[in-house]
Amino acid sequence: MTVLILTCEQDVTADLAVVELNANGIPVLRLDPAELPGGVDVSGEYVHGAFAGHLSVGGRVVSMQGLRSIWVRRPGTPAARSADASAWLSEESAQALYGMLRCTGARWMNHPDAARQARHKPWQLWLARESGLPVPATLITTFPRVAREFAARYPDLVVKPVSGSHPGDDGLAVPTTRVRPDEDFGAVEHGPTLLQRRIRKAADIRLTVVGERMFAARAAAGPDADDDAVVDVRFRPSGVTWKPVPVPPRVAEGAATYLSRAQLAYGAFDFAEDADGIWWFLECNQSGQFGFIEIETGQPIGSAVAQWLAGEPLIPTNSATEPTRP
Template sequence: MTVLILTSDQDVTADMAVVELNARGIPVLRLDPAELPGGVDLSGEYAHGDFEGHLSVGGRVVSMAGLRSIWVRRPGVPAAHADAASAWLTEEASQALYGMLRCTGARWMNHPDAARQARHKPWQLWLARECGLPVPATLITTFPRVARAFAERYPDLVVKPVSGAHPGDGTLAVPTTRVRPGEDYRAVAHGPTLLQRRVRKRADIRLTCVGEQLFAARAASGAPGADAPDTAGVGGVGGVGGVVDVRFDPDAGPWRPVDVPRRVADAVHGYLTRAGLAYGAFDFAEDADGIWWFLECNQSGQFGFVEIETGQPIGRAVAEWLAGEPLGPAGPPDADACRADPTHP
């Protein structure tokens, strides 16, 4: 049976799992919904109470009934690369592709419904607290007076986007930034603004969860003393004081493996279960007392940089989950393995 991976051609992180699957001769079909129709084609027939569907990529045709799992990694917008791209065609292509895939018995990492809900930052913060994870005091508002009152209670704040866009996503991304003293907060009226009590962190933690397996990595915070004024901000709310976002901090790291406290492990497993996720990349800020403060969970977060720096076998764990079985030692490459991923020879 075949593993279906929905992602873009340039997704190097997905390659790490594909290599593991190919080495064991497990068939893989990798496609980007942005290429439907044209580079990707599909067909589904509903007759006599049965459904029969097929996918075609690069001349290779796979039956949807033969899919063992579906990894919704980082797919493009359906029909985005079509010659006659339009919002209407995108909706038609999305309905056709994801509607047919829902008719299969394949396991999802992660199911589109669960992934859509999991992206919402306010819901993440609520669920994390429900599951027992420490969450910094947070406000999302468009009321300047409410923001000012929150700042009076928590004078040391950071501002960040509600959407949490990552700088590698190809969309606008703004770093988490400290709010400058004396901010009047009038700018929050122009759009929802997320303010959060700053955790005086000594390290950042990335906890990658694949099914029941947990892989934690720790990066010590950047060099101290970087408290020079900074005018960056979100929605017009200014910032002050160094880089507090590990994604933009050249002095952070390197990433090193770290054990997961039992309390955190239990809470994270509970989070994934309630969210209906098979995969999640959690970000925590570790304070001076060793407490891991929940910041967010990305349901399709990158793990390649962690595996490269720590040697943790995350790609293999993903491959095993997708295969639905433990992976034995890699065998010699053969023709079938080489054909398993037609878009990446």
């Protein structure tokens, strides 16, 4: 049985899991849908009530019925690298590939339907609150007057994009930024704007959840954190040091509930820890990176992903320890 990984060619995060799978003799097929058709080919036959599908990459042919799991990591847009690339060909290729893969009995990390819903930040905020996770006061609006009223109630605000950055398109990332005290919010009418009460950070928290396993890492805020206009840890000008930390029981319960209700097998949660030690939910990326966390903390996240994809115990290739889940 083969593990299928859908991702771009340069993906160090995926490499961490592939190493573990290869070391344990688990067959892996890695492909980028952007190479379909040409570098990647598909075929599916529906005859006498049965489906038989096949994938071909670099001359290697794999039966879709032989897939044990599918990891949708950072796939490119189907047919994007075709000599005849077009929106029509991309849609045709996506329908063919993902439609056939839906006909298999393979487990998904994460299923495309669940992943599509999980990318909506307004829904994330609602689900996090429903799951028992603290969420900062937030407004999404195109009404300048409503934005001004919100700012009057919560004078210390940040602004961030509603959509975030699309998976596989890191160039569109926009940093979370503090709102100026004299902002008049007139520009809000030109597009939906997300305003959120700023949490005075003691630290940034990244909680990576793989199935039932949780890996939390903490990066302490700098002494000048309150003076920074950009409060996004991804754009912090100075070096960031991540260290493993235990997961508070209430956060563990809330994160597990969140992923269960979202029907996700994997999630990378971002929290802001305040001076009282409360972890405030900011977002959950259903295909978030974990490579930088594993490399810096030694947490065996890639091994956990590999084990979930394999569906069986694996012999670890390193001696890194995992924080105990409360």
